[in-house]
Amino acid sequence: MAAPDGGCHRGFSNQNNDRKMRGQALMAPAGHLEFEGLLGERRIAARSELAQVIRMLSTENLPDVAKVDAELPVDAFFEPRLYSQLAVPGFESMTLSQLTLSKASDQSGSRRVRTDKAGIATFPGIGHIATGMPDADLTATYSPAKQAFSFPAEDGVEKWCEVRTSTFVPNTQIEIIEHIDPVLVNFLEQHIDAPENLKIVDNPQRYVESISKALGLIDHAGPDFHTALVESLQAILLFQHPSAESFAALGMHGMLFLNVPADAGINYFVEEITHQGGHVLFSEATLNRGEFFIAEPEAALSDFLGDSDPRSIYDAFHGLYTEHMESQIVLAVLDRELGVDGLESAFRRHLDAVLLRHARDLSLIGKFTDDIFSPLGKAVFMQFQDSYDHVIKENPHLLGVALHA
Structure with missing residues (x-):
């Protein structure tokens, strides 16, 4: 189970028509029902339905939702971990703020986050940080420009954790x-x-x-x-x-x-x-x-x-x-x-x-x-x-x- 490189420190030094026609010819031979016509619209409608259900369940079951939910677009609720976390009653290991931060229109401001037993906090679509604070419930502020999170410290000096940024398949959200x-x-x-x-x-x-x-x-x-x-x-x-x-x-x-x-x-x-x-x-x-x-x-x-x-x-x-x-x-x-x-x-x-x-x-x-x-x-x-x-x-x-x- 991989650990990140990043750590913490004090201070902060249209597909074209020809291709579409070829694909349709393959998937739906002449004289047969067109497959996307049977399932395509249902798939799109179901995605919307799933997102709305997860939004509702998040509102009912996850903390910090009152502050976060209003600013989130529907596609924030396609995050896969939300499905799993909400399916297990009483199991809360990542906050809604963490799971949906990458989709928030305003990523500034303080947010509640949780670390795992290795002190790592994961932010889908952004990356993860090594805080050095295992199993902790923290308040963090994200700086997209610095690609880092800041945490208040007991001595009054901000503690910054650099993000090990997510890797994506090019030209996708994957x-x-x-x-x-x-x-x-x-x-x-x-x-x-x-x-x-x-x-x-x-x-x-x-x-x-x-x-x-x-x-x-x-x-x-x-x-x-x-x-x-x-x-x-x-x-x-x-x-x-x-x-x-x-x-x-x-x-x-x-x-x-x-x-x-x-x-x-x-x-x-x-x-x-x-x-x-x-x-x-x-x-x-x-x-x-x-x-x-x-x-x-x-x-x-x-x-x-x-x-x-x-x-x-x-x-x-x-x-x-x-x-x-x-x-x-x-x-x-x-x-x-x-x-x-x-x-x-x-x-x-x-x-x-x-x-x-x-x-x-x-x-x-x-x-x-x-x-x-x-x-x-x-x-x-x-x-x-x-x-x-x-x-x-x-x-x-x-x-x-x-x-x-």
């Missing part, structure tokens, strides 16, 4: 996490076995270029999907763990958790950002789950299949979407020869694996669409099926993959 703060500690303890074996990768900044290039490939392959990703993704935590899988979760909505292999390259980040980022987007689009199902969304899929499939209906629906997007994006990257020299074999192996899973899930769930889905849910399912059929028709060399499903 922050690369460099310190595991208490909210993340609590969240990871609930979502990963043996969380004590998790550590942030050494020098996370070294992956920024690969992540940026991966997003560039996704943009060329599916501009609308890329636009949604960079709107909804707030942060990525790059970690290493002997057994944990990469994941995204509504409890830390907008953050991706990627277990990075030693040989991770651009292809890895294309695949994982599409997959895990797809979960984030689909969670937004299906926030009102009842609109998509006539069966209980959390019902076991095995109740319909008659086998031991461990997934819920809703989890399987998520899987269909991520399989759909991965196959569409990776196929477009390969077909358009988007500067992936040396990575073609890795992309093709991944495409084969995804199409195999997708064909299997479409076949399994397709037998029970009348029992599972509402008309809207069935329309979304048919988009998955039609897009898959279109891929096989236009790429007959992939038919062998389907026959093995």
Whole structure:
């Protein structure tokens, strides 16, 4: 768990139309329902709904809200840690001032902040500071010009702490996490076995270029999907763990958790950002789950299949979407020869694996669409099926993959 370099001391010495048309042609073959028309507006409406709910819960449950809340724009409440912190009653390890300072129109003035057991105070979107005061409840004043926080000292001399500034993926708001703060500690303890074996990768900044290039490939392959990703993704935590899988979760909505292999390259980040980022987007689009199902969304899929499939209906629906997007994006990257020299074999192996899973899930769930889905849910399912059929028709060399499903 990384510690910052910064310390304290006394005193202070439009995507163009052609690209959009190409993306739409890929995601919605001629003669089929246009996918963004089914889910795009719902995703945008759900983001607004989520932000308003988190604003309300923050007002009710977090301290210092009376002073802070009025000045904050809606997008301040997309901060992923707010979701997690508010989901655990009585768990308050970072203040609203800390979590939303980067979005405040006026960042001056004194604010209440809390440090962790290492004396570090984290400010998402700004960075973190090493105060030397563990588990402390402090009053701090931020100076954007100095990129530092000041604290009143007992001897009357201000104590200044310089910020170790956040690292972002270029041309996005996506922050690369460099310190595991208490909210993340609590969240990871609930979502990963043996969380004590998790550590942030050494020098996370070294992956920024690969992540940026991966997003560039996704943009060329599916501009609308890329636009949604960079709107909804707030942060990525790059970690290493002997057994944990990469994941995204509504409890830390907008953050991706990627277990990075030693040989991770651009292809890895294309695949994982599409997959895990797809979960984030689909969670937004299906926030009102009842609109998509006539069966209980959390019902076991095995109740319909008659086998031991461990997934819920809703989890399987998520899987269909991520399989759909991965196959569409990776196929477009390969077909358009988007500067992936040396990575073609890795992309093709991944495409084969995804199409195999997708064909299997479409076949399994397709037998029970009348029992599972509402008309809207069935329309979304048919988009998955039609897009898959279109891929096989236009790429007959992939038919062998389907026959093995």
